[in-house]
Amino acid sequence: MQAENKLTSTHWGTYHVDTADDKITAMTPVAWDKNPSPIGQSMPEAVTGNTRIRRPAVRLGYLQHGPDSREGRGKEPFVEVSWEKALDLLAGELHSVKQRHGNQAIFGGSYGWGSAGRFHHVQSQLHRFLKGFGGYTASTNTYSSAAGERILPHIIGPLSPLHKQHTHFSVLAEHCEVFVAIGGLPLRNSQVNVGGASDHMLKYWLEKMQARGVKFINVSPVKNDLSAVSNAQWLPVKPGTDTALLLALCQTLISEDLHDTAFIASHTVGFEPLRQYLNGETDGVEKNAAWAAPLTGLSARQITELARTMAAQRTMVNISWSLQRSRQGEQAYWATVALTALLGQIGTPGGGLAFGYACTNLAGADRRSFSGPRLPAGENNVKSIIPVARLSDMLLNPGGEYQFDGRQCRYADIRLVYWAGGNAFHHHQDLNRLAEAWRRPETVVVHEQYWTAQAKFSDIVLPATTVLERNDIGSGSHDGFMVAMRQHIAPFAGARDDYAIFSDLAARLGFADKFTEGRNPEQWLKHIYDESRPRAEKDGIDLPPFDEFWQQGKLEFDRPVTPQVFLADFRADPQQYPLSTPSGRIELFSETIAAFGYSECPGYPYWDPREYEFQQQQSEQWPLHMLSSQPATRLHSQYDHGSISRRTKIHGREPLWMHPDDAAARDITEGSVVKVFNQRGAILAGARISDQIRPGVIQIATGAWYDPQDPATPGSLDKHGNPNVLTEDRGSSRLGQGCSAQSCKVEIERWQQPLPEITAFSPPEFVTLSE
Numbered sequence: 001m002q003a004e005n006k007l008t009s010t011h012w013g014t015y016h017v018d019t020a021d022d023k024i025t026a027m028t029p030v031a032w033d034k035n036p037s038p039i040g041q042s043m044p045e046a047v048t049g050n051t052r053i054r055r056p057a058v059r060l061g062y063l064q065h066g067p068d069s070r071e072g073r074g075k076e077p078f079v080e081v082s083w084e085k086a087l088d089l090l091a092g093e094l095h096s097v098k099q100r101h102g103n104q105a106i107f108g109g110s111y112g113w114g115s116a117g118r119f120h121h122v123q124s125q126l127h128r129f130l131k132g133f134g135g136y137t138a139s140t141n142t143y144s145s146a147a148g149e150r151i152l153p154h155i156i157g158p159l160s161p162l163h164k165q166h167t168h169f170s171v172l173a174e175h176c177e178v179f180v181a182i183g184g185l186p187l188r189n190s191q192v193n194v195g196g197a198s199d200h201m202l203k204y205w206l207e208k209m210q211a212r213g214v215k216f217i218n219v220s221p222v223k224n225d226l227s228a229v230s231n232a233q234w235l236p237v238k239p240g241t242d243t244a245l246l247l248a249l250c251q252t253l254i255s256e257d258l259h260d261t262a263f264i265a266s267h268t269v270g271f272e273p274l275r276q277y278l279n280g281e282t283d284g285v286e287k288n289a290a291w292a293a294p295l296t297g298l299s300a301r302q303i304t305e306l307a308r309t310m311a312a313q314r315t316m317v318n319i320s321w322s323l324q325r326s327r328q329g330e331q332a333y334w335a336t337v338a339l340t341a342l343l344g345q346i347g348t349p350g351g352g353l354a355f356g357y358a359c360t361n362l363a364g365a366d367r368r369s370f371s372g373p374r375l376p377a378g379e380n381n382v383k384s385i386i387p388v389a390r391l392s393d394m395l396l397n398p399g400g401e402y403q404f405d406g407r408q409c410r411y412a413d414i415r416l417v418y419w420a421g422g423n424a425f426h427h428h429q430d431l432n433r434l435a436e437a438w439r440r441p442e443t444v445v446v447h448e449q450y451w452t453a454q455a456k457f458s459d460i461v462l463p464a465t466t467v468l469e470r471n472d473i474g475s476g477s478h479d480g481f482m483v484a485m486r487q488h489i490a491p492f493a494g495a496r497d498d499y500a501i502f503s504d505l506a507a508r509l510g511f512a513d514k515f516t517e518g519r520n521p522e523q524w525l526k527h528i529y530d531e532s533r534p535r536a537e538k539d540g541i542d543l544p545p546f547d548e549f550w551q552q553g554k555l556e557f558d559r560p561v562t563p564q565v566f567l568a569d570f571r572a573d574p575q576q577y578p579l580s581t582p583s584g585r586i587e588l589f590s591e592t593i594a595a596f597g598y599s600e601c602p603g604y605p606y607w608d609p610r611e612y613e614f615q616q617q618q619s620e621q622w623p624l625h626m627l628s629s630q631p632a633t634r635l636h637s638q639y640d641h642g643s644i645s646r647r648t649k650i651h652g653r654e655p656l657w658m659h660p661d662d663a664a665a666r667d668i669t670e671g672s673v674v675k676v677f678n679q680r681g682a683i684l685a686g687a688r689i690s691d692q693i694r695p696g697v698i699q700i701a702t703g704a705w706y707d708p709q710d711p712a713t714p715g716s717l718d719k720h721g722n723p724n725v726l727t728e729d730r731g732s733s734r735l736g737q738g739c740s741a742q743s744c745k746v747e748i749e750r751w752q753q754p755l756p757e758i759t760a761f762s763p764p765e766f767v768t769l770s771e
């Protein structure tokens with residue numbers, strides 16, 4: 001029997017934790033999890049391993065010469081110092097930057113997943129701290145789906161609330177006939193849920209749907225993206241060309257008179273300009289199946305047949321987030337909205353559209369949603385804010401102007417970067433460019449648990465506790481559970497809670513009371529729990545008193561009784577339940593977007609021939625399209641140093657999937673080490689050869705810790721396999737300014753030299769200074 005008051009919650013699952021002698025001896029998935037994630041098994045060893053940060057550390061040059069030594073970032077050894085010394089130094093620098101340049105000069109965007117747990121959620125802690133200090137330059141939107149987050153409000157409504165309204169899997173199992181999965185439905189991605197996962201249910205529901213005879217179509221360069229459905233039809237589209245496919249499907253529906261004119265008339269605006277564009281009246285090019293065939297690598301017949309199948313049967317079209325993490329990624333989303341509007345099945349049980357079933361364990365879950373306990377946020381007095389993926393641009397161009405979603409914006413002049421709970425040296429594109437940008441500010445501070453590349457590239461590194469070393473409340477988005485996350489072991493070496501670090505800094509800077517409100521962590525847990533009870537009640541959830549919850553260990557909320565159908569209200573009565581778009585309807589043409597005057601993003605879903613031309617030119621020198629997808633064995637870079645991730649490496653390098661033809665042409669054999677390179681840099685990886693991937697495409701997971709062979713040399717080889725050494729750091733478009741990592745061309749060759757030793761997981765060199 002598992003005791004339910006010995007739990008912890010992580011983004012990848014809820015575990016029962018066993019300990020002996022202040023060590024974790026086992027992490028067992030909870031009994032109610034239908035398909036637990038193995039990622040948790042990396043934790044017991046990793047939390048006390050050699051990669052942990054033991055004590056506060058300051059880069060040698062920074063200690064000796066302060067900000068003037070910034071060029072030494074990432075190149076110099078560290079000096080371990082006392083907490084007193086580290087916090088005095090940092091408080092002095094925060095104060096100095098504020099005096100000289102104002103709060104705007106502090107970048108506190110600090111994007112990243114951090115850990116599960118509502119109180120110790122480190123971005124919330126950092127943002128609250130910096131707000132108390134007078135504000136900071138922030139970032140907006142996500143690496144996950146910025147292009148989608150920006151386009152959708154103009155055309156159908158904001159992504160985040162829509163995602164929670166997705167049709168329940170139980171409804172799909174009953175009513176869906178055809179499920180078109182653009183980007184597949186990889187089980188690996190549904191392992192995680194932001195803030196905590198409890199019951200992994202995608203596999204269960206895909207089995208149910210197959211048993212009911214749902215036909216699955218996998219539109220993806222990678223067959224494995226729908227490996228959970230053995231008889232799925234595979235349409236191996238060329239990456240980055242789905243917009244052409246979707247437009248051709250729209251054109252086919254219209255030309256064959258298969259579009260739903262009644263739905264279009266009552267629920268959309270702007271059909272006529274879209275029709276003119278599709279029929280070539282706007283630019284002389286008809287966007288028919290024959291036009292899309294060479295672009296997409298599919299046959300014209302496959303495209304017309306797909307259009308007919310969709311029109312004839314109850315069809316759900318799901319588009320994964322990956323498609324919009326690319327150049328012009330906004331358009332794949334808009335074209336999906338247009339296609340499904342033309343099909344007229346939006347709001348029907350089992351038909352319509354969806355954004356990212358399978359991207360996390362969230363969409364389609366028939367769980368009760370509740371915003372959960374949360375730290376009071378406060379006001380940011382600084383209004384400066386960047387699109388999250390414009391980090392290097394900002395650091396390289398202080399005062400520079402740029403366009404963003406119809407606005408002219410200006411980058412702040414950043415003097416101090418404060419990061420906690422994210423890893424830019426994992427997540428940002430073009431890491432060599434980031435390394436250059438990262439050396440511009442005067443001071444870089446990071447709170448970390450582990451010696452990641454980002455920690456090694458910082459000036460002041462403060463060691464933080466892990467979830468296993470503190471008490472917290474787990475309450476994942478749409479998860480249906482609340483978990484009492486117990487402290488299971490003592491904090492490792494000199495590590496402290498982020499909250500304790502900020503409290504001590506706030507005291508040094510004169511706003512301790514404002515930050516702590518006089519509460520210790522235990523009092524905070526009870527406070528944020530109590531504060532959430534009325535909100536829970538509004539959502540029909542009756543939370544017991546805190547002590548009862550804490551003793552009990554977990555709460556499961558009653559499931560909603562009525563099965564959910566996405567946009568059913570809007571379908572039934574668009575007058576009474578309008579969308580939040582300017583017209584209240586689906587916008588096939590958007591006056592708002594047209595008025596921005598962006599040539600790459602006109603007023604209707606658009607295939608940009610100039611971008612295609614650019615990508616074709618890239619292919620002449622770099623013939624392989626590199627997809628950098630989510631890792632199966634970790635969350636991003638988290639626990640890459642753990643056993644589950646490390647046992648999949650090849651000679652210590654990140655595995656890379658390629659087609660046998662591409663391998664043969666380069667004399668590459670299974671399990672050998674290869675160099676992947678382009679104009680931006682080079683990485684080593686291990687070859688996995690498979691016909692489950694389209695020729696001309698390679699796939700490598702994100703998250704292998706960046707491991708430059710010689711950090712002092714710009715553009716040095718990454719020995720370990722982080723694809724962001726190769727990706728381009730360009731916004732998706734002026735509208736979304738999202739991450740465009742999926743638009744990336746590379747070449748590969750066999751690695752014939754001796755293998756350099758992996759140092760990614762080793763701490764940096766330490767020196768001691770005589771007083």
Ligand SMILES: Nc1nc2c(c(=O)[nH]1)N[C@H]1C(S)=C(S)[C@@H](COP(=O)(O)OP(=O)(O)OC[C@H]3O[C@@H](n4cnc5c(=O)[nH]c(N)nc54)[C@H](O)[C@@H]3O)O[C@H]1N2
Nearest residue numbers: 112113114115143144421422423427447628636637638741
């Ligand atoms: N090429 C390419 N790049 C991508 C993507 C892609 O598809 N392709 N995907 C993008 C996407 S969708 C995302 S979301 C990003 C993810 O990027 P991130 O969210 O930045 O990645 P993580 O590895 O989760 O980084 C979290 C860091 O926080 C630390 N941490 C965890 N808990 C705590 C805590 O309690 N306190 C402190 N102080 N630190 C903590 C962890 O050790 C880890 O280093 O990557 C993006 N980058």
Ligand SMILES: Nc1nc2c(c(=O)[nH]1)N[C@H]1C(S)=C(S)[C@@H](COP(=O)(O)OP(=O)(O)OC[C@H]3O[C@@H](n4cnc5c(=O)[nH]c(N)nc54)[C@H](O)[C@@H]3O)O[C@H]1N2
Nearest residue numbers: 144183189219220222239240320321322359629630635636
């Ligand atoms: N285990 C695990 N799960 C995760 C994460 C993790 O780090 N680990 N990260 C989570 C996060 S933060 C996010 S944002 C989500 C992201 O969820 P997604 O964005 O869906 O994740 P990806 O793995 O990048 O992409 C899914 C598939 O899309 C396909 N694809 C890529 N480009 C194209 C294209 O141009 N056309 C078509 N048709 N298909 C394409 C790829 O083959 C890839 O396998 O995943 C989440 N799930």
Ligand SMILES: [Mo]
Nearest residue numbers: 142143144145
């Ligand atoms: Mo993400």
